[in-house]
Structures are given as C-alpha cells and as structure tokens.
Amino acid sequence: MRxxxxxPEERAEMLREIGCPTIEHLFRPIPEKFRLKEPLRLPxxxxxxxxxAFFRELAARNAxxxxxxxxxxxxxxxxxxxxxxxxxISRAEFSTVYTPYQPEIAQGxxxxxxxxQTLICQITGMEVANASLYDGSTAVAExxxxxxxxxxxxxxxxxxxxxxxxxxxxxxYTRALDVPLRLLDYDPETGSVDLNAVAPSTETAALVVQSPxxxxxxxxxxxxxxxxxxxGALLIVAITEPISLGLLRPPGELGADxxxxxxxxxxxxxxxxxxxxxxxxxxERFVRQxxxxxxGQAFDRHGRRGFVMTLATREQYIRREKATxxxxxxxxxxxxxxxxxxxxxxxxxxxxxxxxxAQKAAYLAREIARQSGFQLRFSGSHFNEFVVQSEQxxxxxxxxxxxxxxxxxxxxxxxxxxxxxxxxxxxxxMIPRSTMETYVRVLSEL
Amino acid sequence: MMETPCHISRDEALIFERSRPGxxxxxxxxxxxxxxxxxxWIEARWLRPEPVAGLPEVSEVDVIRHFTRLSRWNYxxxxxxxxxxxxxxxxxxxxxxxxxxxxxxxxHHPLTPEELSQGSLEVLKTLEELLCEITGMAAxxxxxxxGAHGELTGLLLIxxxxxxxxxxxxxxxxxxxxxxTNPASAAICGYRVQTIPSxxxxxxxxxxxxxxxxxxxxxxxxxxxxxxxxxxxxxxxITRIVHEAGGLVYMDGANMNALVGIARPGDMGVDVIHLNxxxxxxxxxxxxxxxxxxxxxxAELEPxxxxxRIVRRADGQLVxxxxxxxxxxxxxxxxxxxxxxxxxxxxxxxxxxxxxREVAETAVLNxxxxxxxxxxxxxxxxxxxxxxxxxxxxxxxxxxxxxxxDIAKRLIDYGFHxxxxxxxxxxxxxxxxxxxxxxxREELDLFIAAMKAIDRxxxxxxxxxxxxxxxxxxxxxxxxxxxxxxxxxxxPEDQSARSQTSVEGGAGEPVASPES
Numbered sequence: 001m002r003x004x005x006x007x008p009e010e011r012a013e014m015l016r017e018i019g020c021p022t023i024e025h026l027f028r029p030i031p032e033k034f035r036l037k038e039p040l041r042l043p044x045x046x047x048x049x050x051x052x053a054f055f056r057e058l059a060a061r062n063a064x065x066x067x068x069x070x071x072x073x074x075x076x077x078x079x080x081x082x083x084x085x086x087x088x089i090s091r092a093e094f095s096t097v098y099t100p101y102q103p104e105i106a107q108g109x110x111x112x113x114x115x116x117q118t119l120i121c122q123i124t125g126m127e128v129a130n131a132s133l134y135d136g137s138t139a140v141a142e143x144x145x146x147x148x149x150x151x152x153x154x155x156x157x158x159x160x161x162x163x164x165x166x167x168x169x170x171x172x173y174t175r176a177l178d179v180p181l182r183l184l185d186y187d188p189e190t191g192s193v194d195l196n197a198v199a200p201s202t203e204t205a206a207l208v209v210q211s212p213x214x215x216x217x218x219x220x221x222x223x224x225x226x227x228x229x230x231x232g233a234l235l236i237v238a239i240t241e242p243i244s245l246g247l248l249r250p251p252g253e254l255g256a257d258x259x260x261x262x263x264x265x266x267x268x269x270x271x272x273x274x275x276x277x278x279x280x281x282x283x284e285r286f287v288r289q290x291x292x293x294x295x296g297q298a299f300d301r302h303g304r305r306g307f308v309m310t311l312a313t314r315e316q317y318i319r320r321e322k323a324t325x326x327x328x329x330x331x332x333x334x335x336x337x338x339x340x341x342x343x344x345x346x347x348x349x350x351x352x353x354x355x356x357x358a359q360k361a362a363y364l365a366r367e368i369a370r371q372s373g374f375q376l377r378f379s380g381s382h383f384n385e386f387v388v389q390s391e392q393x394x395x396x397x398x399x400x401x402x403x404x405x406x407x408x409x410x411x412x413x414x415x416x417x418x419x420x421x422x423x424x425x426x427x428x429x430m431i432p433r434s435t436m437e438t439y440v441r442v443l444s445e446l
Numbered sequence: 447m448m449e450t451p452c453h454i455s456r457d458e459a460l461i462f463e464r465s466r467p468g469x470x471x472x473x474x475x476x477x478x479x480x481x482x483x484x485x486x487w488i489e490a491r492w493l494r495p496e497p498v499a500g501l502p503e504v505s506e507v508d509v510i511r512h513f514t515r516l517s518r519w520n521y522x523x524x525x526x527x528x529x530x531x532x533x534x535x536x537x538x539x540x541x542x543x544x545x546x547x548x549x550x551x552x553x554h555h556p557l558t559p560e561e562l563s564q565g566s567l568e569v570l571k572t573l574e575e576l577l578c579e580i581t582g583m584a585a586x587x588x589x590x591x592x593g594a595h596g597e598l599t600g601l602l603l604i605x606x607x608x609x610x611x612x613x614x615x616x617x618x619x620x621x622x623x624x625x626x627t628n629p630a631s632a633a634i635c636g637y638r639v640q641t642i643p644s645x646x647x648x649x650x651x652x653x654x655x656x657x658x659x660x661x662x663x664x665x666x667x668x669x670x671x672x673x674x675x676x677x678x679x680x681x682x683x684i685t686r687i688v689h690e691a692g693g694l695v696y697m698d699g700a701n702m703n704a705l706v707g708i709a710r711p712g713d714m715g716v717d718v719i720h721l722n723x724x725x726x727x728x729x730x731x732x733x734x735x736x737x738x739x740x741x742x743x744x745a746e747l748e749p750x751x752x753x754x755r756i757v758r759r760a761d762g763q764l765v766x767x768x769x770x771x772x773x774x775x776x777x778x779x780x781x782x783x784x785x786x787x788x789x790x791x792x793x794x795x796x797x798x799x800x801x802x803r804e805v806a807e808t809a810v811l812n813x814x815x816x817x818x819x820x821x822x823x824x825x826x827x828x829x830x831x832x833x834x835x836x837x838x839x840x841x842x843x844x845x846x847x848x849x850x851x852d853i854a855k856r857l858i859d860y861g862f863h864x865x866x867x868x869x870x871x872x873x874x875x876x877x878x879x880x881x882x883x884x885x886x887r888e889e890l891d892l893f894i895a896a897m898k899a900i901d902r903x904x905x906x907x908x909x910x911x912x913x914x915x916x917x918x919x920x921x922x923x924x925x926x927x928x929x930x931x932x933x934x935x936x937x938p939e940d941q942s943a944r945s946q947t948s949v950e951g952g953a954g955e956p957v958a959s960p961e962s
C-alpha cells in the first residue's frame with residue numbers, strides 16, 4: 001500500500017524486535033469473538049487511475065456552475081475565487097497541520113488567523129472575533145447559547161426571515177435545554193422583520209435576525225437593536241452573504257451585540273454545502289463568553305512578537321463540562337482562505353465587487369418585473385437576492401429555465417407555505433448580462 | 447551576525463503593516479449592465495459612505511509572498527513525523543485533494559435540484575453505507591462538521607431515543623481519561639456528567655461503572671481504545687451493564703485508526719459512534735479544521751437521525767427525505783462538510799478492505815515498537831499491550847527538574863512535532879505519542895534516538911531542555927501575559943508593538959524554522 005512506508009519485511013523485522021510472534025498477537029486485548037474473521041465487505045482497492053475515473057463520472061452527473069448558470073443563493077454563493085487563494089491553501093504547510101498547540105512551530109497558522117480575526121472585526125464593525133466556527137448555521141446557534149450565558153435569561157426571539165436551515169439548527173441546539181423560542185413574522189409588504197411584532201420582554205435573552213435576510217431584504221438593524229436593548233436583551237445579527245458588507249453599513253455600527261455568519265463567499269468553493277466558515281464576532285466585554293478558538297498576540301523572552309491560542313480557560317480541553325462550547329476542530333483553513341481572499345480584494349475590490357452584485361441584481365429584478373405575470377414580492381432594500389412572484393407555477397418556470405442550463409432560483413413554498421408562487425433569485429458577478437437576457441426571454445415566452 | 451540585515455522573510459509583518467495606499471491584488475470584469483443610482487435599490491441610510499476601513503492594500507505578489515512566508519513557519523505532516531496522540535496525524539493523500547477539487551463537486555450549489563445532484567448525493571450515500579460496514583452500524587448521518595459536533599448529535603439522538611422509550615434520563619457517565627469534548631458535549635445536551643474512574647491498569651473501573659449505572663443513566667461515553675492507547679478488554683461486560691441499566695453506549699471514534707478492518711464497534715454493543723474523517727480517513731486537518739464527524743447508529747436510533755436523510759428510491763434515484771417525524775432536526779445547514787467527506791470516500795476506495803486492515807495493523811505495530819524501544823528511558827504509566835498510541839510520562843526526567851513541556855519543546859529542535867502533552871489528565875506529565883501507520887521505520891528510529899538524546903540532556907544539561915526550543919523563529923511565548931493583556935486584533939496604533947521586536951533585535955538572531 002503506497003501510503004504505508006514500511007515493507008512487509010520491515011514489518012516482520014519490527015515484530016521480531018519487539019518480541020511479538022504475529023501481527024494478530026498485537027490485537028490480543030480485543031476479545032477473540034469481536035475480531036473480524038472475514039475482510040470488511042468494501043469494494044476492492046482501486047488504483048489512482050480508477051479512483052479518479054470513478055469520481056469524474058460522479059462529478060459529471062451534477063449540474064455544476066461550469067455548465068449551468070447558477071442563480072441560487074440562499075446561504076451559498078457562487079463568487080469568483082482569485083487563483084492565489086487555491087495556490088496558497090494548497091501548501092501542505094497550511095493544510096497538513098493540526099490545531100496550533102505548539103505555537104513555536106505554528107506561527108504561520110496563528111498569524112494568519114490573527115489577521116483573519118482582524119479582517120472580520122473590520123468588515124463587521126465589531127471589536128473581537130474568534131478564529132472560526134463550523135458554518136453560519138452553527139455559529140448562530142452558538143450565539144444563542146452565548147446570549148443565554150451573558151444575560152442569564154432564557155427566551156429567544158427568532159425572525160422568520162432568518163435562513164430556515166439556521167432556524168432549524170437553533171431549534172435542534174436549544175431543544176435539549178428547553179429554551180423557549182418565539183418566531184417573529186415579517187412584514188408581508190417589505191419582507192423585513194415586522195417591527196410592530198417585535199415585543200421582547202425582560203425574559204428575552206436575544207433577538208435573532210438576518211441581514212440581508214433570507215428574502216434578500218436588508219433589515220433595520222438600528223431599530224431592532226433599540227428594541228432589544230430597551231429590555232436588556234442582545235441583538236444577534238446573522239449574515240449569509242458577507243460580500244454585502246462591502247457596501248452596507250456594518251452591524252457593529254448599528255448596535256449589534258453579536259454578529260455571526262457564513263463566510264463561504266470569501267474565497268471558499270460551493271462544494272455542495274461545505275466545508276464553509278462560521279464567522280463569529282462580538283463586543284470586547286463579552287469575550288470571555290465567546291465560543292471557539294481565539295488567537296492573541298504574545299511575546300517570547302527576547303521580546304519577539306508571536307501569536308498563541310488564548311483564553312483557553314473557556315475551552316473544553318481545560319474546562320470540560322463548564323466550557324463555553326464543546327467545539328474543538330473548527331474551520332481554520334477556511335478562515336485562512338477568507339484572510340487571503342480579503343487581503344486580495346482589499347477595500348476597493350470588496351466595494352467594487354459588492355456594487356457589481358447589487359447593480360446586477362437590480363438590473364435583473366427590473367427586467368423580470370417588466371415581464372407580465374412576474375413581479376418583485378417585497379418592497380424593501382435588497383443586495384444581490386430578491387424574491388420573484390410568478391403567476392405561472394414555480395416548477396414550470398424553473399423547468400423552462402433549466403432547459404436553457406439556468407438554475408433559476410429556489411422555490412420558497414416548501415419553507416414558507418404562504419409564499420406560493422414565489423422563488424428566490426440571486427445574482428453575483430459570475431452572471432454575465434447575456435445570461436440574464438436569456439433568463440428574461442424564457443420568462444417572456446411563458 | 448547582528449550587523450547582517452535580516453531579510454523580511456525571517457520576520458514577516460502582519461498583512462496590515464504591509465499595506466500601501468493604491469496597491470491592488472484584485473481584478474474584476476467591467477460591469478456589463480446599465481447602472482442605476484444605488485439608492486434606488488438600497489435605502490441610502492444603509493450604505494457605507496466609504497470602503498471598509500483598515501482592509502490591507504497590497505499587490506498580488508505581496509499576498510503570495512506574505513502567506514508563503516507565514517506557511518514556512520509551520521511544521522506539517524508533509525515535512526515530518528507529527529506524533530500528536532489521539533489526533534492521528536497521518537499522511538493526507540494528494541489524490542483526495544484532486545478529487546475534491548473537481549469542478550463537478552467544487553462548483554456544485556447545495557440547493558441544486560436533487561435530480562441534478564445525483565453525483566454528490568451518490569458520494570454521500572456511498573460513504574454512509576461504507577462507514578456503516580466499517581463500524582458495524584445500521585445507518586448514519588454525515589452532517590456533523592467535526593468530532594465534537596458528532597458527539598453533540600449522538601447525544602441528542604440518545605436523548606430522543608430515551609424520550610421515545612418514555613424514559614428520559616439525566617446522567618451521562620464519562621471515564622476520567624476522556625477527551626474534554628465529551629463532558630462539554632454532554633453539558634450542551636442538558637446532561638449531568640458523572641466521572642468514572644480508571645482502574646490500576648488504566649481501563650474503566652467496571653465495579654465503579656456498575657455502581658453508577660442506575661435508573662438515571664442515559665449514556666456512557668466511551669473512547670475505545672481509550673486515550674491511554676489501551677483497548678477496553680471488558681467491553682462486552684461494559685455495554686451489558688449500561689444496557690441492563692436502561693442506558694445507551696456512545697463511542698467516541700477518535701481512535702478508530704486502531705480498529706479499522708480489525709473489529710467493529712457495532713458488534714460490541716455500541717449504540718452510537720462518531721468517526722473523525724480528518725483522523726482515521728486521512729483528510730488534512732488544516733490547522734484546526736475543516737473536519738467531518740459522521741455519526742453512525744443502530745437500527746433503533748435510525749428514526750431519530752437528523753434531516754434530511756438521503757434515500758435511494760426503487761428506480762435508483764437518490765432523494766432527500768425531510769418527512770421524518772422523530773428526527774432530532776438539523777445539526778447543520780445543507781449536508782455537512784461535503785468536500786471533506788468526498789476525500790474520505792476517495793481514501794476508503796483507494797485502501798479497500800485489506801488496505802484498511804493494514805492501516806490498523808501498521809499503526810498498532812508502530813506504537814508498540816515505540817513503546818518497546820523507549821520503555822527503559824521514559825516511564826509508561828499504564829503498561830500493557832498498547833494499540834495505536836502510547837502514553838509516556840516525565841516521571842524519571844522530573845528528578846532533573848525537567849517537565850514534559852520541556853521535553854516536547856526540545857523535540858522541536860530535533861525536527862519533530864511534539865506529542866500531545868498533559869493529556870490524558872490521569873497521567874501526570876503525560877507525553878502521548880501516536881505515530882500512525884504512515885511513518886516508516888527510519889523516521890520512528892530517528893524519533894527514538896531524539897527521545898533518548900533528550901533524556902541524556904535532562905541528566906547532563908537540563909537547562910538546555912528547559913529553555914528549548916532554540917532553533918525556532920520565536921521562543922516560548924508568554925501565554926499568561928497574552929491572556930492578561932488581550933490583543934486579539936491588529937489596530938493601526940499597534941505599530942508600536944512591532945517596533946518592540948526590532949528594538950530588541952529579535953529578528954537579527956540566528957533563528958531558523960525547523961524545516962530550514
């Protein structure tokens with residue numbers, strides 16, 4: 001086997017040296033009855049050629065963004081990834097290393113993560129960030145648990161316009177702890193949280209909203225923060241499309257207490273849903289309640305600057321059942337990808353990219369709304385996603401688009417029964433105008 | 447030496463400190479649609495007046511040099527032996543990287559209609575089936591993003607199952623040698639944790655387990671082989687006690703590298719197990735993720751698995767099934783860390799049944815070889831035939847004022863990544879060594895020689911060991927001070943912190959990264 005250096009002869013020699021008669025004998029602590037007498041029923045070993053051919057065939061069965069124009073967003077976005085990202089994270093010195101428990105020989109990872117934390121603070125307008133959680137959905141669940149620790153309250157108010165998967169994950173994480181969850185409806189006109197329905201109480205630990213929300217509509221974070229803070233609750237803002245922060249005022253400036261989100265847009269491939277990047281940022285005063293790894297600056301005895309994992313006393317390997325979270329392995333390589341991506345884009349690149357996304361989405365939204373039988377469902381402000389209401393059955397519309405190799409959007413009825421005839425459309429810089437024209441032509445022919 | 451100007455590659459600044467106004471590293475195509483004033487699309491009050499302040503302005507060359515230089519300060523599996531106990535730092539095959547990067551996978555949106563996602567769904571379904579065969583379980587869920595996430599999922603499944611039996615319980619038993627994630631996961635699931643002591647041989651004290659196994663027992667969380675590298679020989683009795691008390695057995699599969707192809711947890715009475723794809727199944731750990739922590743269960747627990755389940759219809763099509771009334775719900779958006787899972791499948795298909803068995807055989811042989819060669823030099827707290835890892839202690843070296851941390855740091859000077867330190871907690875001064883099957887004999891012999899040389903140094907020149915490492919870019923960093931004066935991000939005014947380093951001439955010292 002090519003991944004095992006020792007030859008059979010070397011293994012036999014080593015066995016002799018340790019005075020062990022057979023390999024079998026090494027496994028004597030395992031009761032005889034549990035030792036497999038037959039090989040596992042797995043496919044026989046394949047060569048590199050065969051494995052590659054097997055996966056090429058499977059990969060070809062997917063409608064990937066190479067062949068199809070992807071107008072799907074909803075928490076995963078098809079953005080361009082600069083070549084440098086792939087080149088750098090393919091370096092074994094970044095990818096084939098463990099959690100940096102030995103800082104003297106892990107300064108590369110540690111400094112890159114410190115830079116990542118800084119970049120996340122800059123774009124969210126928050127004071128501190130951790131070195132990543134699994135993804136946006138688990139980050140928002142962790143934020144809810146943190147809000148309960150900070151406020152010592154129980155109730156959580158979650159906007160219905162938060163990504164349905166995220167809401168499901170919050171429900172899964174909190175059910176065992178009997179956390180009372182209340183849903184906040186959206187304004188059927190604007191698509192943003194219905195501020196009249198927001199009635200937090202002195203039992204409320206946190207208000208959870210997403211902006212731009214699942215419908216692509218930008219929320220009034222400042223007003224929501226005020227509602228939350230009036231009763232001593234925290235405002236948790238989730239972001240699934242962080243490219244929006246190149247253009248929008250950051251939640252940190254608008255009063256958010258915890259900003260969580262999905263960092264996939266920052267240079268991480270779609271990859272059928274993962275691995276992605278859980279962003280987590282908060283206020284300095286809450287840092288000891290923050291989950292996950294945190295990297296801090298340190299010095300050696302010669303005064304040389306370096307970086308270490310810090311505040312370990314929050315963490316499971318020190319505190320065990322009293323830890324702020326059970327998280328151990330998270331998504332550090334994805335965080336480094338985001339750091340490389342944001343360094344590459346810089347302030348002007350991120351701004352220009354965000355503007356392109358907004359302009360392209362605005363263009364397609366205008367063009368679609370011009371077609372008879374189609375209109376924009378919500379009147380609020382949007383970034384690069386919007387909801388289309390169709391008089392034709394959604395399945396038919398999407399099927400016609402699919403025939404032209406266009407994945408035209410996400411039907412919303414399975415998530416929101418009241419949004420029958422509605423689908424969510426996303427436009428990124430990857431969609432050329434000609435494809436949008438085809439899209440509109442298909443609608444016009446229905 | 448001090449007069450020689452030090453090249454920047456030895457003391458790379460933060461990317462922010464490299465920023466120069468006007469530099470660019472990005473390129474975008476021209477906007478090809480007619481534009482409108484943005485305020486007609488987004489209310490003016492939500493727009494940033496200026497681009498994000500503080501983001502670095504650098505060229506593409508700057509980006510490449512910066513991160514390449516940083517990378518050279520890391521010690522990696524591709525450089526040499528990385529014997530972190532319980533972390534299974536084995537070689538990460540390059541074929542798997544190529545597979546995961548195929549456009550059909552990397553550019554596949556997770557909400558693509560099922561009929562246009564058959565390739566990715568086939569990857570997931572096949573992997574689930576093969577992992578069931580490897581562990582001897584009935585069904586599985588691939589959503590958990592890491593081992594601890596798998597633990598959380600597994601305990602929620604146990605909780606749901608016991609509630610369905612009409613017998614919810616409050617207590618989880620965890621051996622004192624367990625990973626810290628075990629009690630932390632139990633706490634998130636609302637369970638009370640009771641610790642089970644180890645006996646003199648380092649195995650679960652079965653009598654203590656019997657006493658603790660009462661009507662409140664929900665689950666035992668068991669790592670097998672345990673973190674001492676010892677197989678729980680009384681596994682049959684252990685699972686019987688838990689089951690008779692009405693509880694379920696959770697197995698932390700972090701150490702599955704010792705068992706794969708040799709024995710199956712499902713045959714031993716385990717009800718739920720998580721695997722670490724980034725350990726046993728060879729995917730790169732990335733400096734702390736991404737990983738994947740699939741959970742496999744018995745038939746009784748299957749109805750409770752997270753949604754969606756991937757189901758094969760009669761016509762062979764794979765579909766996502768959401769209508770599962772007993773499900774604990776989602777534990778993650780979409781379907782898990784697909785890119786990691788596809789690498790894991792590539793590994794299993796490459797190895798085949800015999801190859802996987804050879805993995806466990808070689809890993810266990812390598813650990814026993816190290817134990818044998820070093821047992822006269824370093825104390826082994828719990829001797830006994832070890833499986834895939836061996837835990838030494840600093841007991842003998844402590845007499846010379848040297849602790850495990852010093853030995854670990856000195857190993858860096860010899861060109862190795864240190865073992866896991868001070869864990870498990872039941873061994874004072876622990877050095878937990880897991881060589882894995884991907885180390886050849888000459889690398890093992892070099893490690894043995896280094897460990898023996900360090901032992902000699904402990905007797906002859908303990909100060910040399912206590913002040914190690916000597917050959918790295920930075921020395922031991924003051925973690926206590928770092929936690930007291932928290933600096934968790936760069937700010938423009940922190941430029942002064944950097945000057946501290948150059949004033950003291952740190953950058954001019956003869957420092958070398960271990961790989962140079």
